[in-house]
Each structure stands twice: as structure tokens, then as C-alpha cells.
Amino acid sequence: MTSDVQTRRRGEALQQAIFEAVFEQLGKVGYGRLTMEGVAAAARTGKAALYRRWPDKNALIVDALRAAMPSTADVPSSGELRADILALLMRMRDALESSYGATFQVLKAEPGPGASLVHAAVRDRVFAPYRRLVADALRAGVERGEVRPEVTATEESTVLAANVGPAMLIHRHFLEGPDLPDDFVIAVVDGVVLPMLRPR
Known part of the structure; x- marks a missing residue:
């Protein structure tokens, strides 16, 4: 099922899922313990999908905040x-x-x-x-x-x-x-x- 979700979500839908996962993880584990791996798992996607767009968690968090x-x-x-x-x-x-x-x-x-x-x-x-x-x-x-x-x-x-x-x-x-x-x-x-x- 996870692989099916990964193959079907693209573009804005995937980005929104990733941003939602960022906020979910920040609420659960805080900034210090947030990882790209944890965000990817929460968004039900692969780490590669994150690293293609953001070099590290700071860049990802800033983009998520700006979008919000x-x-x-x-x-x-x-x-x-x-x-x-x-x-x-x-x-x-x-x-x-x-x-x-x-x-x-x-x-x-x-x-x-x-x-x-x-x-x-x-x-x-x-x-x-x-x-x-x-x-x-x-x-x-x-x-x-x-x-x-x-x-x-x-x-x-x-x-x-x-x-x-x-x-x-x-x-x-x-x-x-x-x-x-x-x-x-x-x-x-x-x-x-x-x-x-x-x-x-």
C-alpha cells in the first residue's frame, strides 16, 4: 500500500503531505529530534523524495513554515x-x-x-x-x-x-x-x- 501511495502522489499533493508530516513530527519529537527519515516515514514516501527538493531538515522546515x-x-x-x-x-x-x-x-x-x-x-x-x-x-x-x-x-x-x-x-x-x-x-x-x- 505504501509503495502504491508513493507512486501515485506527485507534485503539490506530495509536497503538502511532506509539509503536514513536518508539523506532525515537530509536535511529536521537537526540532532537535526531527529527522528527514522520520518526516519521510510520516509522509509515507521515501527519503529520496525529500532530498531531491531539500538538502537538509532546516531547508525543509523553512519551506513548510513559509507555505503555512x-x-x-x-x-x-x-x-x-x-x-x-x-x-x-x-x-x-x-x-x-x-x-x-x-x-x-x-x-x-x-x-x-x-x-x-x-x-x-x-x-x-x-x-x-x-x-x-x-x-x-x-x-x-x-x-x-x-x-x-x-x-x-x-x-x-x-x-x-x-x-x-x-x-x-x-x-x-x-x-x-x-x-x-x-x-x-x-x-x-x-x-x-x-x-x-x-x-x-
Whole structure:
């Protein structure tokens, strides 16, 4: 039966099974004891199928984390600053509260490589596209008179402004628990981010 499954699953179906196995194994044995062999067995495939795509378990875990998190890259622009910033922060919240939140906690709890993998995945999948989109929103806001010109005067000032909202979400998520209700995200936007950006 196993060989039959191996021969029939290809492409995205096999990849999804492998990623599910990664999260299952992380929950069962943790980062330190996770092996490519264990993931292959849990996914009911051969080790060769894993090594053809990923050189080691770290590369596999990062890809699995990235696939699990919703990206901010496809959040459309509304043409209004508050709506754009709120939509981006809501999507970031969704990424932090992804269905594999328990797995993120397992990795973060293990010092060293495990936590580093989470940080790399969140940075590449969420923060990098968020910064690009929020920079565009801020520049458009300056043109509409919604944002003070000095906010986007330099690349450094733009990045600092873009980091405020995410920093508050991450602080709450990591230190106070994974629950980030809509009311909290809205309060961050209306009570902190927008007052910081608007013309005085």
C-alpha cells in the first residue's frame, strides 16, 4: 500500500503531505529530534523524495513554515491609508496566528536553530513583502496629504514607520499569548500608527 501511495502522489499533493508530516513530527519529537527519515516515514514516501527538493531538515522546515503562513504580498491597495495599513496588519496577524501556531511555539521554545528558522520564515514570507507594500502606502499617503512628508524622506525613516505596527503585534503575540483579536489590531492602527503618520 505504501509503495502504491508513493507512486501515485506527485507534485503539490506530495509536497503538502511532506509539509503536514513536518508539523506532525515537530509536535511529536521537537526540532532537535526531527529527522528527514522520520518526516519521510510520516509522509509515507521515501527519503529520496525529500532530498531531491531539500538538502537538509532546516531547508525543509523553512519551506513548510513559509507555505503555512498567509503572505501579505497579495493584499490589494484601497487608495486610503487607514484601510491599507489595517488590511496589511490583519494579514500579518493571520500569519502569526496561522493554523500551525503550536508548531511555531515548539520551534521558538528551542534555543538556536529552531527559533532562527521561525524568524527567517516570518521575515521572508511576511515582513519583507509587508515593508514593500507599506512603503508604497506611505508614499501614496504623502501625495494625498494623509502622511507627513518627513515620514518617507529617507529609506531609514520609511522602514522605522513601517515597523511600528508589526512590532506591537509581535510583542503581544510572543509575550502575552497567540490571541490577537481584531480590536487589538484596530487599536494599534487608530491609536498608534495613524497618529504617528498624520500631519501635525
